[in-house]
Amino acid sequence: MAKRVESAVAAACPGCAAAQEGRALFCAQCGRIQPPPGCDYFTVFGLRPHLNLDAAALEREFHGLSRRLHPDRFIRAGAQEKEWSLADTALVNDAYRTLKDPLRRTEYVLKLSGTWGGPGKEKTPADLLEEVFELNMEVDEARAAKQAGKDERAQRTGLEAARARVAEMVEGLDRELRAQWPAWDAGAEDTRRSAERAMALLVERRRYLSNLVREVDEILGE
Amino acid sequence: MRAGAAGLAVWPRWRPVHDNGELKSGETTMAYSEKVVDHYNNPRNVGTLDKNSAEVGTGLVGAPECGDVMRLQIRVNAETQVIEEAKFKTFGCGSAIASSSLATEWIQGRTIDDALSIKNTDIVKELSLPPVKIHCSVLAEDAIRAAIGDWRKKNGAE
Incomplete structure (x- = not known):
């Protein structure tokens, strides 16, 4: 906490x-x-x-x-x-x-307003879970192949490509988050609320994806 | 802690973090209970069932705070309502893996109504999960409910 x-x-x-x-x-x-x-x-x-x-x-x-x-x-x-x-x-x-930190600042604001984090919040959207699960599976397979001693170089390239793709998604989310900032900073009450809801979804998505990037980094570092 | 051969399908993700995402210093060596370690090194029932089969219910749940994702699948005998097979795949920390591993072990052979009586607190107790890891057991309970809900929907019960 x-x-x-x-x-x-x-x-x-x-x-x-x-x-x-x-x-x-x-x-x-x-x-x-x-x-x-x-x-x-x-x-x-x-x-x-x-x-x-x-x-x-x-x-x-x-x-x-x-x-x-x-x-x-x-x-x-x-x-x-x-x-x-x-x-x-x-x-x-x-x-x-x-x-x-821009991300922590955003998460903090969302927590203060009760839009994100804490128990009893809305469940992660199903399509996001599917997507994250699939990405995890891909990385997992690459990891298993690497451990099984298959062509190390090819696996590395595959993992690096996957990492780059997910990292790009994370960067895209950061841009989207920043795009909501002005509405939150200057907006009237209802504009602010809708910015908070939009940012909560983005922050959540980012959590899953940045975890994935970290995982890949760990595998690549092994 | 490294995954054993059977643990290939699951990953370690033991990072005690504050909810601002910062790594808690000095807690990276926080001990797992023996039962968690056991489930982590020898996860039971890791795998996949055909999610398109009418007999199979799939529950996919996630914890936004830590980014863990858990999939739990059950194959149910429509006549007896008994869960004949359960499989899971979890991307998350050791506690999330152990919680889902234990959940599959517990629900196999039980009727769906019986399986629904499993509470996250039972998992917490069995695995001696620390307070910061209680959400892992909640995730496992949610996964059981989601899988049963999916099966019921497919079989016109809901």
Whole structure:
């Protein structure tokens, strides 16, 4: 599970008693550290939830927060503040890793909205399963032939061709995903929802196919 | 863990990953239970039945989170309603392979109604699956249901 740090949302800053909204790591009034807020990853960095994310802004905010959370700054802090600084650091690192990567960012957004992932979601479409199963079978046969010691070179070429084909499909899916980003970023509620549904299908398809690419890579590396 | 000769038809895919796709560090050596290892090295009933046969029901299911795909097929005696033969083929991690292998073993010789009473929790218990692998047993239960559903549809029962 993408661990969300349980927030012990402080109603008020222990330092200056200013009310906290659970959206920031530091008190806006006195700058004192707060427990991990229960907000989404974008808000951790003070960014608007956007798929077409400003990478430079993310980088800047990440480095800024990392500096403020540096252990050197908490050497003389109390036990609780030390603990919060560690928990906040874990949150910032998770958030940064998730948002930095376009695919993870997209998957994260879909999970937040409940469109994808988690139990009780819609079943994988039958035609996608058929296709993935067939591709797996092809690769499996090539693998068996390779292990049976048949013409190694020919098998390798066959596997490489299969890999290239599936990798191309994955790239195509990435392009389709990106094509949905503007609708999600700027769209009205219903446009956003339909973009989410479209992206959920693409992400799911991509999971199966990228697994397949990894499998082929493993066989080729053997 | 390497597949034995009988394991050619199935692949290892044991990658403990967070749901953001990141490999969990330090957990790559997470131990399988002995029963999982046994089913993995000697999978029972790997194979294919003729999916066009009226006697055969096919269940093809997948787990989007991890990309595993499982096909389970049954040959049913229409008169006795007994599953006379069961075959599977799974592309996935060791737990998914073991779950489907065990499922075929359990349903062979049972009536379809009886087979439907098998719960994923039975599989979890038998194989001592860890919480992160429970979805593999769910997949196996889904596959049994899908195969029986397909057979019933073919035979006009549903």
